[in-house]
Amino acid sequence: SVAMDTESTYSGHSYYSKGSHKHSERSRDRRKPRTKDGNRSEKSITIQTPPVEPLLGNESNHGEDVQDDNWGETTTAITGTSEHSISQEDIVRITKDAGDSTGLDCRRHLMLAAGALLGVLVFLTPIAFVVVPQLLWRDKLEPCGTVCEGLFISMAFKLLILLIGTWALFFRQPRAQMPRTYVFRTLLLVLLFLFVVSYWLFYGMRILDSRDQNYQGIVQYAVSLVDALLFIHYLAIVLLELRQLQPMFTLKVVRSADGEARFYTFGHLSVQRAALVVLENYYKDFTVYNPSLLTASKSRAAKNMAGLKVYNVDALSPGSNSAGHSRAMIAAAARRRDSSHNELYYEEAEYERRVKKRKARLIVAVEEAFTHIKRMQEEEEQQQSPREVMDPREAAQAIFPSMARALQKYLRTTRQQQYHTMESILQHLAFCITNSMTPKAFLERYLSPGPTLQYEKDRWFAQHWTLISEEAVTSGLKDGMVFVLRCLDFTLVVHVRKIPFIKLSEEFIDPKSHKFVLRLQSETSV
Amino acid sequence: SNSPSACVSALKQQVEIHKLCQGENRILGFSIGGGIDQDPSQNPFSEDKTDKGIYVTRVTEGGPAEVAGLRVGDKIMQVNGWDMTMVTHDQARKLLTRKKETVVRLLVTRKSLQQAMQQSMM
Numbered sequence: 180s181v182a183m184d185t186e187s188t189y190s191g192h193s194y195y196s197k198g199s200h201k202h203s204e205r206s207r208d209r210r211k212p213r214t215k216d217g218n219r220s221e222k223s224i225t226i227q228t229p230p231v232e233p234l235l236g237n238e239s240n241h242g243e244d245v246q247d248d249n250w251g252e253t254t255t256a257i258t259g260t261s262e263h264s265i266s267q268e269d270i271v272r273i274t275k276d277a278g279d280s281t282g283l284d285c286r287r288h289l290m291l292a293a294g295a296l297l298g299v300l301v302f303l304t305p306i307a308f309v310v311v312p313q314l315l316w317r318d319k320l321e322p323c324g325t326v327c328e329g330l331f332i333s334m335a336f337k338l339l340i341l342l343i344g345t346w347a348l349f350f351r352q353p354r355a356q357m358p359r360t361y362v363f364r365t366l367l368l369v370l371l372f373l374f375v376v377s378y379w380l381f382y383g384m385r386i387l388d389s390r391d392q393n394y395q396g397i398v399q400y401a402v403s404l405v406d407a408l409l410f411i412h413y414l415a416i417v418l419l420e421l422r423q424l425q426p427m428f429t430l431k432v433v434r435s436a437d438g439e440a441r442f443y444t445f446g447h448l449s450v451q452r453a454a455l456v457v458l459e460n461y462y463k464d465f466t467v468y469n470p471s472l473l474t475a476s477k478s479r480a481a482k483n484m485a486g487l488k489v490y491n492v493d494a495l496s497p498g499s500n501s502a503g504h505s506r507a508m509i510a511a512a513a514r515r516r517d518s519s520h521n522e523l524y525y526e527e528a529e530y531e532r533r534v535k536k537r538k539a540r541l542i543v544a545v546e547e548a549f550t551h552i553k554r555m556q557e558e559e560e561q562q563q564s565p566r567e568v569m570d571p572r573e574a575a576q577a578i579f580p581s582m583a584r585a586l587q588k589y590l591r592t593t594r595q596q597q598y599h600t601m602e603s604i605l606q607h608l609a610f611c612i613t614n615s616m617t618p619k620a621f622l623e624r625y626l627s628p629g630p631t632l633q634y635e636k637d638r639w640f641a642q643h644w645t646l647i648s649e650e651a652v653t654s655g656l657k658d659g660m661v662f663v664l665r666c667l668d669f670t671l672v673v674h675v676r677k678i679p680f681i682k683l684s685e686e687f688i689d690p691k692s693h694k695f696v697l698r699l700q701s702e703t704s705v
Numbered sequence: 706s707n708s709p710s711a712c713v714s715a716l717k718q719q720v721e722i723h724k725l726c727q728g729e730n731r732i733l734g735f736s737i738g739g740g741i742d743q744d745p746s747q748n749p750f751s752e753d754k755t756d757k758g759i760y761v762t763r764v765t766e767g768g769p770a771e772v773a774g775l776r777v778g779d780k781i782m783q784v785n786g787w788d789m790t791m792v793t794h795d796q797a798r799k800l801l802t803r804k805k806e807t808v809v810r811l812l813v814t815r816k817s818l819q820q821a822m823q824q825s826m827m
Contacts, residue, residue: 700747701794702762704736705801 301375301408302342305334308382308401316390323395330398337405344412348420354459357451358646359653363418371411378404423448428656429676432457436473436669439465444678451652454664457673458644466628467639468669471594482519537589538626544585545618548578552612575608590625598634599625641666716822717782720811722773733801733809734768735761735775740794750778752816758782759789759797761813776815783812 309331312320386397423446430453433440441464445453552574569577586604590596611621624633631639646652648662658677663670724731739748739759750760761779764771781789784800792800801809 698744698747699740699742699794700738700744701740702736702738703794703798704763705733705798 297372298345301371302338304375304378305338305401305405305408308404309334309398312386312391312394312397315387316392319390319392320394321392323398327395327398330395330402334398334402334405337402337409341405341409341412344409344416348412348416355455357455359451359651361419361449361452362653367411367415367418371408374407374411422446423452427678428658429678430457430656431674431676432461433672433674434465434468434669435672436468436470441465445656447655449653449655450648450650450660450662451646453656453675454644454646454652454662454673457671458664461671462631462640464630467598467631467634469594469628470668471597534589534592537585537592541582541585541589541625542618542622544582545622548582549618549621551578551581554615571609571613572605574612575605579605579608586625593628595625595628598628598639603635641668643667717812717814718774720770720773720775720779720813722769722775722809722811724807724809725769731802731804731807732768733770734765735770736763737781737794737797737801738762740797741791742793742795750816751780756780757791759792759794775811775813779813779815781811781813785810 382400385391386400391397425446426444427447428445430443430445431440432443441460443457443460445456448456555568583601587596590599607624608621643666645665646662647665648660650657650660650662656675658675660675662673662675664673665671722733724733737759739745739751739757741757743757745751745757746754748754748756748760750762751758759781761770761775761777761781764775764777781797783789784797785806787800789797789800
C-alpha cells in the first residue's frame with residue numbers, strides 16, 4: 180500500500196517546482212512490496228567482513244522507510260493552478276500573490292467559479308449591448324429593418340461558433356497540476372479583460388450616457404465586439420496549440436536508476452509543459468522501474484571497497500582529512516588486483532542461461548495448458564452436458580495450475596514476481612481465453628517487463644513529481660538546457676538539444692542516365 | 706633463357722612450351738586472365754591495377770607450362786612474336802591455341818624477376 184499525500188488532484192499527478200516557500204511534507208514511508216526474493220538475489224561469495232559502511236552509495240534501496248530527502252531541501256510552492264481548466268480564471272490569480280499552499284482545493288474551486296463568471300459576462304456582453312437600448316429608450320430609437328435583422332442573425336451564429344470553440348479549446352479535463360501558470364494563457368486573459376473593459380467604457384460613455392438613437396450603429400458595435408472575440412479565440416488557438424507543433428528540440432530522457440534512455444521531439448514549449456509531456460510519455464515508453472535489478476552493482480562496489488581500512492599514522496588531527504582518506508582508498512582499490520569483472524561476466528552468463536531455460540519450460544507448459552481448452556461451437560452446445568461448459572474465468576482456473584509453477588519460477592528468476600499477483604494472472608488468462616489468443620500472446624506480458632502503464636495503477640505510478648530546473652519553469656526550451664524530474668525512487672534527467680538547421684538542396688538525375696556495363700573477369704584455360 | 710640478374714634491362718624471360726596432345730586438342734597447361742575488355746581491378750597478380758595485360762592465373766601441375774618454367778602471376782608480353790599487351794581476352798586465347806603450332810614461345814615478366822634484379826643492384 181502506498182501512503183497518499185493530502186493534496187488530492189484531479190488526476191493524481193501533481194507537479195511542483197522549486198519555489199521560495201517552505202512546505203512541510205510528511206516523510207513518506209512508501210513501503211514497497213518487498214518479498215524475500217529481493218534479498219535472495221544478492222547471493223555473493225565473500226568472506227564475512229565486519230560490516231563496513233560503504234563509502235559509495237549510502238542510500239539503502241531496500242524499500243523500507245525511505246527517509247524522504249525532500250524534507251526541507253526541496254522547497255515547493257504550490258500555486259494551485261490547474262491546467263486546462265476554464266481559462267479566464269487566471270485573471271483573478273494575477274492580482275493575488277501565489278503563496279500559501281493550504282486550502283488548495285477551495286482555492287481552485289474559487290478560481291474556477293470566478294473564471295466561469297467572467298466567461299459568462301464576456302459572453303453576455305454583446306447581447307447586453309444590443310438589448311439594453313431596447314429596454315431603456317425604445318421609443319426614441321430609429322427603426323432599423325432588414326439590416327438589423329441580418330446583423331442579429333450573424334451575431335447569433337458568431338456567438339454560437341464562439342461558444343463551441345471555447346468549449347472545445349478550454350473546457351477540458353485538467354490532466355495535470357502545474358507549478359506555474361502559462362504565460363501565454365495569462366497574456367491572453369489580460370488582453371481579453373482589457374478589451375472587454377474598454378468596450379464597456381466606450382459603450383457606457385458614448386451610448387448609454389447620450390442615449391444614442393442610431394440603433395444600427397449600436398448593433399454593428401456589438402457585432403464588432405463578437406468579431407474581435409472570435410479573433411482573440413483564433414489567437415488563443417495559434418498561441419496555445421499550434422505554435423508548438425513544429426519540431427524544434429530533441430530531448431534525451433535518461434532514468435537515473437538504470438540508465439534507460441529515450442528521445443523525444445518537441446516544438447516551442449515551456450519547461451513545465453515539456454516536463455508534462457515527458458512524463459506522459461514516460462509511463463508508456465520506459466519499462467517499469469524494478470529496484471531489485473539494481474542492487475547487484477551496488478553490492479559489487481561495496482565489496483570492492485570493503486576490506487580496506489585507513490590508518491592515520493601521524494594522528495595530527497583525528498577525524499580530519501577525510502577527503503584524503505577517501506582518495507587513498509580509491510587509489511588502493513584501483514590498484515588492487517581484483518577479479519570482480521570475471522565474477523560479473525560469469526554471473527551474467529549463468530543468469531542468462533537460467534533465464535533461457537526457465538523460459539523454455541514456461542513456454543512449453545503454457546502451450547500444453549492451452550491445448551486443453553477448446554472454444555465450443557454453437558452446434559455442440561446441445562451435445563455437451565451443462566457441467567462441462569465453462570465460462571472464461573472457470574476455464575482459466577482449470578488450466579492455470581498446470582502452468583502456475585513454471586510461470587512462478589520464471590517470474591522469480593527475472594525478478595518480476597512483485598508485479599503480478601495470482602489474481603491478475605488469472606484475469607489475464609481469462610481475458611486471453613476470451614479473445615482466442617495464442618499461448619505466446621498470453622505470455623507476452625510476462626516474458627519481459629513492459630511499460631509502467633501495463634501494471635496496476637495504484638502501485639507503480641508515482642504520486643508526485645518534482646521539477647527541478649535552473650531556469651524558470653515558464654521559460655521556453657533552449658539548447659543545452661538540463662532539467663530533472665524527480666519522484667520518490669529515481670530521477671529522470673532531461674537534456675535538451677536543438678535540432679540543427681538543415682540545408683536541403685536538390686539534384687536532378689535523368690532516369691535515362693542510369694547505364695551499366697558488365698565487369699568481366701574471365702579465366703580461360705589454354 | 707636469359708639469366709635475369711646479369712642484364713639490367715632483362716626483366717623479361719623467354720619461356721618455350723611444347724604443346725601436349727590430348728586427343729584432338731593440344732593443351733599448354735595453364736590459364737590466362739586479363740585483356741583490354743576485362744576489368745583490370747580484379748587482377749590479383751598485377752601491381753598496377755589498371756594493367757590490362759594477360760596474366761597467368763593457374764598452372765597445371767606437371768603440365769608443359771610448368772615444365773617449361775612458367776609460373777602463376779607471370780604477365781605474358783608476347784606469344785610467338787605477337788603482342789599480348791593490348792589484346793582482348795578472346796584474342797589472347799586464340800593466339801595461344803593455334804592448331805597449327807606445336808610450340809609457343811612466350812615472353813613473360815615476373816615480379817620476382819624484378820625484385821631479384823633490384824636486390825642484386827643494391
